[in-house]
Each structure stands twice: as structure tokens, then as C-alpha cells.
Amino acid sequence: MILGCIGDDFTGSSDLANTLAKSGIHTVQYCGVPKGDAHGDVAAGVIALKSRTIPATEAVAQSLEALEWLKRQGCRQFFFKCCSTFDSTDEGNIGPVSEALLDELDAPVAIVCPAFPTTGRTLYMGHLFVGDRLLSESGMENHPLTPMRDADIRRVLARQSKGRVGHVPWPIVCEGAGAIREALASEADNGCRLVVVDAIRDQDLMEIGVAAKDIRLVTGGSGIALGLPRNFLDVGLVKSTTACWAGVEGPVVALAGSVSTATRTQVARHRQCGLPAFEIRADDVMTGRTTASELAAWLLAQDGIPLAYSSAKPEVVGRAQQRFGKAETAAAIESLFAETAKLLSKQGVTRFVCAGGETSGAIVSGLGIEALEIGPEIDPGVPALKVVGQEIAVALKSGNFGAEDFFEKAAVVLGGGQ
Numbered sequence: 001m002i003l004g005c006i007g008d009d010f011t012g013s014s015d016l017a018n019t020l021a022k023s024g025i026h027t028v029q030y031c032g033v034p035k036g037d038a039h040g041d042v043a044a045g046v047i048a049l050k051s052r053t054i055p056a057t058e059a060v061a062q063s064l065e066a067l068e069w070l071k072r073q074g075c076r077q078f079f080f081k082c083c084s085t086f087d088s089t090d091e092g093n094i095g096p097v098s099e100a101l102l103d104e105l106d107a108p109v110a111i112v113c114p115a116f117p118t119t120g121r122t123l124y125m126g127h128l129f130v131g132d133r134l135l136s137e138s139g140m141e142n143h144p145l146t147p148m149r150d151a152d153i154r155r156v157l158a159r160q161s162k163g164r165v166g167h168v169p170w171p172i173v174c175e176g177a178g179a180i181r182e183a184l185a186s187e188a189d190n191g192c193r194l195v196v197v198d199a200i201r202d203q204d205l206m207e208i209g210v211a212a213k214d215i216r217l218v219t220g221g222s223g224i225a226l227g228l229p230r231n232f233l234d235v236g237l238v239k240s241t242t243a244c245w246a247g248v249e250g251p252v253v254a255l256a257g258s259v260s261t262a263t264r265t266q267v268a269r270h271r272q273c274g275l276p277a278f279e280i281r282a283d284d285v286m287t288g289r290t291t292a293s294e295l296a297a298w299l300l301a302q303d304g305i306p307l308a309y310s311s312a313k314p315e316v317v318g319r320a321q322q323r324f325g326k327a328e329t330a331a332a333i334e335s336l337f338a339e340t341a342k343l344l345s346k347q348g349v350t351r352f353v354c355a356g357g358e359t360s361g362a363i364v365s366g367l368g369i370e371a372l373e374i375g376p377e378i379d380p381g382v383p384a385l386k387v388v389g390q391e392i393a394v395a396l397k398s399g400n401f402g403a404e405d406f407f408e409k410a411a412v413v414l415g416g417g418q
Ligand SMILES: Nc1ncnc2c1ncn2[C@@H]1O[C@H](COP(=O)(O)OP(=O)(O)O)[C@@H](O)[C@H]1O
Pocket: 011, 144, 145, 257, 258, 259, 260, 263, 281, 282, 310, 311, 312, 316, 317, 320, 321, 329, 330, 331, 333, 334, 355, 356, 357, 358, 359, 360, 397, 398, 399, 400
């Protein structure tokens, strides 16, 4: 294993694994830190953690454990995958984890770049845009767990870091890899260990990738991984491979615990098309009126692609959080999804289309999945995944990714179709 990656959630990890696999290197996603060593010839290992919203000290401890495992597998470069919308709080966890990884690697500087132009995330003069909106006006200001109300990533990162935050602005990035390398060295000389690097095009990410050749730690969205595999392929450290994918037959369900804009649009379309959909209301979960066994029974009784969703408007989510507590509501809904998935799997469901990072983490844990092979891309940033050693396929969709017909498309791709 050459490239060792740590993802702060499960959808983000599959997004990164997708980019690496598409670049032609054999990539495996591990769900948590594996107990034994990696099997087979793996070039890039992505350890998915559920560490985005946990206390910073725990996120650091889990990430360091993952780093130790990756180092033992022989990795030379490390990647901390955070969200392309930089989802975090003032306490962390992007800053604390990146700084702890740098300390452990005894490395002077890390590149920080959440840009992912294919999905509209661009970084210009330290400010993150989602399409034509600043991050803080993109809908992410209403996120139930990590509301993003400041688009200046340098400021966001500084609030959650011990050290000074540096910046390589876009005009320098445009000058290419040599200029980026020099600017990174100069920021490091100025005492900045975390350096935010602008990127608005894939071409920028490729140049940053070249500049990152000897950088031990890269923190960012999946976009910044575009240019990394070439460094290893060019010198023959890894071989180029094409994943062979065979879908999985059998019943399919869609489970959506994301309340993000894209997921709500996908849920609305599913309903408009008259496809089976069950609305999970937070009040019903918290008062025990909706249980996993009832939900599983309903899903099993439907034809086609039955959907269970808790996705709701920000004001509805806000009311539930006020009444029952933010963490308590999230935990109860996540464990409902996890328990339901477990019951469904026991009843023979083989394809799971999941929406939402925290939600996907809970579902994958509920299913007891340990490792995933990466299949074809369903929509930008979302691959089809197959559980190693089992006839189960899953899609872990970031809340804000995917076209309106994502659930149908995912069901087809997981089944081996196109
Ligand atoms: N109706 C709801 N009310 C309150 N919280 C909710 C509701 N539906 C989902 N949640 C919680 O909101 C969080 C959504 O996060 P996540 O699954 O990561 O989605 P995303 O990928 O969009 O960020 C989860 O913890 C989920 O349990």
C-alpha cells in the first residue's frame, strides 16, 4: 500500500476511493481500522471513520490509530479526507486532526484544499464556493450538525487550529507546480503548517498533485486526489489496474437520513414518480411510534425501490432538535436506520442505497461491513461499492451529491446494469 487515506465520514471516503480507483490504482475502502493487515495488492487504502462530528480529542485518537495501521502497511503519503464543503465546527475536527497527523509524521506542512470543481466546489482567494454561491449562502448554513456560516476557509481553519494557517492564492496556482511548491515552502518558513491552496479547475488540482509529490500529508476533498496517483504510477511504484465489477442481484432499498438540499430534491422526485416512500418523522422516532421492525416490514412489503427517508425542511429539523436535543435526535434516527438495515439484510435485501454521511456510517456499522471494493461511478463522487466476501452492494451518497434520479440510477448500477 502506497497511499494511506483517512476519511472523516463514510460517504466522503467512498468519494475519495472513487477518484483514486478511476485514476487506475487498486483502492479498497475499510470501515474503521482493520484488525489484521490488508489482503492482496492494494495501492490505496481508505479508512472510513465516523469522526466528523465527534469531540476533537476522540477524532484525533481514532485518526492516529488509522495512521498507525496505514504506516504499518507501508504507505508513503497520507490523505485526510474532509468534506468538500469543509463541514466542521469551531472546535474541529479538520484542524486538530491535520495538526496531530503532521506531528505524528514529523512533517513540516500539509496542503489543505476542499475544492471539487466537478460538483461545483471551487476555492478562490481562500473562499469556498458551491456553484455560484459562497459556502455560507449555499444551504450549508442550515446543516443539522455542522452549519457552515463562514466561507473563508483560512478563517474557519484558524479557529480550530493551534498553529497559523497559510495560503497559496489562485494566481500562484496558475503558474504551475513549481510555483506552488515554492509558495508552500515559503509559507512553511513563515511558520504555517496548514496551508490552504486555491483551486477552481481540475487543471489546478493536477498541478497541485505534482507539487504534492514529496508532501507527506494532504488534507481535502476528493478533488485534490486527482493528481496524486500519477506521482506513483510514473515511477512504477504502483501498477495501473481496471476494476472488474459484477453487480449484485436481489431486493433493493433506499435509506435517506440526509436533510441536505440535493437529497430532499431526490426524495421529492421519488414521491412525484409515485414510487414507494415512507416518511420517518423525528417526533415518531423519539416517542417510539416508528420502530426498526415496523419500518423493515413496510420496506419488505413494497415492490421496486422502496425509500425510507427522514429528510425534512430546516425548520422541521430545527423544531425536532429544540424539542429532543440535536445529538439525541441525530443518534436516534441514525440507530433506526442502522437497525432497519440489519433486519433487512437478514431478510435477504442485497442492495442498499444510502444517503447522508452520518447515516451511511450508521448503516454500514449496522450491516457489520468491514471492507468495500470500488465499482463504477453512479454520479460524480458516488461509486457503487461491493462488500468484500459478501453478495451485498451499497451506494453511500453524500447528502449533497447526485442527480434527481439518483436512487433509481444507483439501484440499476448496484445490480450490474448501466
Ligand atoms: N428529520 C430530522 N430531524 C433531525 N435530525 C435529522 C432528521 N433527519 C436526519 N437527521 C439527522 O441529521 C444528520 C444528517 O447528516 P448526514 O447523514 O451526514 O447527512 P449529510 O450527508 O446531508 O450531511 C444525521 O445525523 C441524521 O440522523
